[in-house]
Amino acid sequence: MRYLLLFFTFLLTGCFKEPLYHSQSYVFGTLVDISIYGETDERARFLANNILADFQNLHKQLHAWKPVSGNKLSELGELNAAISAGNQAVKVSPALANMLLDATDLSLKSNGLFNPAIGHLISTWGFQRDEFSAVNVNETAVKNLLHAQPRMTDLVIKANFIYSTNPTVKLDLGGYAKGYALDIAASYLRKEQAKNALINIGGNVIALGKHGDNPWRVGIQHPRAPTAIATLELADGWAIGTSGDYQRYFMLNGQRYCHIIDPRTGYPAQQTQSVTVLVPPQASSKTQAGVLSDVVSKPIFIETAANRNAAAQAFGIENFMVIDAQAAIFVSAKMVNKLHWTDAGVKFSTLP
Amino acid sequence: MLVLNFLHYPKQLINKLLMGDWLIIILSLVGIFYLFQSLWTNEHAARVQISVGNEIYATYSLNQQREIHLHGKLGDAVISISQGKARFSQSPCNTQYCVHQGWLSHAGQVAICLPNQISLELLGERKLYDSLNY
Numbered sequence: 001m002r003y004l005l006l007f008f009t010f011l012l013t014g015c016f017k018e019p020l021y022h023s024q025s026y027v028f029g030t031l032v033d034i035s036i037y038g039e040t041d042e043r044a045r046f047l048a049n050n051i052l053a054d055f056q057n058l059h060k061q062l063h064a065w066k067p068v069s070g071n072k073l074s075e076l077g078e079l080n081a082a083i084s085a086g087n088q089a090v091k092v093s094p095a096l097a098n099m100l101l102d103a104t105d106l107s108l109k110s111n112g113l114f115n116p117a118i119g120h121l122i123s124t125w126g127f128q129r130d131e132f133s134a135v136n137v138n139e140t141a142v143k144n145l146l147h148a149q150p151r152m153t154d155l156v157i158k159a160n161f162i163y164s165t166n167p168t169v170k171l172d173l174g175g176y177a178k179g180y181a182l183d184i185a186a187s188y189l190r191k192e193q194a195k196n197a198l199i200n201i202g203g204n205v206i207a208l209g210k211h212g213d214n215p216w217r218v219g220i221q222h223p224r225a226p227t228a229i230a231t232l233e234l235a236d237g238w239a240i241g242t243s244g245d246y247q248r249y250f251m252l253n254g255q256r257y258c259h260i261i262d263p264r265t266g267y268p269a270q271q272t273q274s275v276t277v278l279v280p281p282q283a284s285s286k287t288q289a290g291v292l293s294d295v296v297s298k299p300i301f302i303e304t305a306a307n308r309n310a311a312a313q314a315f316g317i318e319n320f321m322v323i324d325a326q327a328a329i330f331v332s333a334k335m336v337n338k339l340h341w342t343d344a345g346v347k348f349s350t351l352p
Numbered sequence: 353m354l355v356l357n358f359l360h361y362p363k364q365l366i367n368k369l370l371m372g373d374w375l376i377i378i379l380s381l382v383g384i385f386y387l388f389q390s391l392w393t394n395e396h397a398a399r400v401q402i403s404v405g406n407e408i409y410a411t412y413s414l415n416q417q418r419e420i421h422l423h424g425k426l427g428d429a430v431i432s433i434s435q436g437k438a439r440f441s442q443s444p445c446n447t448q449y450c451v452h453q454g455w456l457s458h459a460g461q462v463a464i465c466l467p468n469q470i471s472l473e474l475l476g477e478r479k480l481y482d483s484l485n486y
Contacts, residue, residue, distance in 0.1 A: 026425075228480060
């Protein structure tokens with residue numbers, strides 16, 4: 001009798017190991033964090049490894065500044081080399097052609113604030129490197145590039161052949177590729193009928209299903225402290241993306257220069273610490289949630305305070321949060337009820 | 353059998369319990385209550401999990417004074433643990449963002465050194481979130 005009771009007591013306390021698989025790896029020069037719930041460990045590992053292999057391939061296809069193996073450039077690198085040499089049209093994969101068509105549409109919607117054609121400006125500021133250090137800004141180079149106006153609409157894309165009418169275009173999909181990778185991973189998992197997963201690529205996160213009985217919960221990084229400023233639930237098919245001035249930046253004479261360049265001035269945007277956008281699932285014919293979570297934070301980051309709402313609305317985004325350079329927090333009306341602040345005494349303003 | 357008996361004739365069974373049985377039941381309940389209290393409500397971290405590259409390198413208790421020397425992608429880094437806190441104290445990376453993060457003490461806090469591919473995460477019993485949108 002007593003042994004049985006003892007046995008059941010232990011059974012109750014030592015119980016359930018959650019069916020949660022978790023892995024983290026470095027791809028795209030950032031941290032990739034994959035959680036899969038409700039699959040056996042073996043199957044979850046198999047799924048995660050396939051996702052990581054897909055990401056590795058995308059990275060090789062889209063790397064904007066480094067040869068990917070030996071002296072061989074990425075597919076995007078080859079295209080950039082041809083554009084800059086003013087050569088004839090280059091044949092690219094249908095996947096890349098579609099990405100660039102989509103990125104062009106998004107660039108137009110953002111009034112050019114999301115502009116993947118300004119790769120030369122980004123490298124002038126020293127951000128096309130694995131590690132950043134302070135650069136002395138070459139003002140003439142910035143001015144010349146600004147004057148040359150490289151834009152996505154300079155690209156002519158026809159039946160997978162691409163050329164540019166402007167040789168100063170240098171494509172850098174840094175603000176697109178991670179979101180695209182999320183969409184690829186989500187559609188792969190759906191195809192494999194894995195129902196519950198959370199994928200985080202360097203601050204862009206997409207959710208499938210739930211974490212057991214509860215929704216997945218995501219923490220939003222505090223831009224100036226090593227902690228989450230708030231958490232929120234991420235429902236099935238939703239994506240969230242944060243752009244900040246704290247992961248890729250350098251300091252020069254007390255001034256912070258981050259990797260998000262304002263295409264209108266050629267200088268790093270300086271009135272914002274971070275922008276978070278929360279994106280609902282999109283119709284299958286449209287740009288998917290992952291890409292939007294990556295792209296839409298940029299124009300909001302760059303825009304002046306008065307125009308942030310309009311920048312979000314241009315993409316139909318209703319849920320977003322901005323922390324400006326003075327650390328003032330602005331939350332869109334819809335987003336307010338979704339946030340759980342880590343510090344209950346936090347002060348923020350609700351945007352109309 | 354006994355379980356079935358317990359379901360059908362609880363009274364008889366309870367009468368049969370000896371002093372020792374009661375002690376075990378009461379002590380177990382107290383134990384569960386104590387663990388629940390101390391582990392679920394405490395947000396101060398108990399352990400630090402260190403990852404190097406794609407692997408979890410190790411998990412250490414924060415209740416110690418210790419320096420951990422690690423070899424990352426770029427070179428040697430040092431992580432310090434002291435009285436419930438942990439931090440990067442040396443890193444071979446250019447930017448030193450990881451070192452500038454300073455001491456971490458609350459569950460859920462993370463410091464990541466992307467260039468050297470080393471990360472710290474403080475673990476408590478309750479996780480505030482599944483993943484951090486950094």
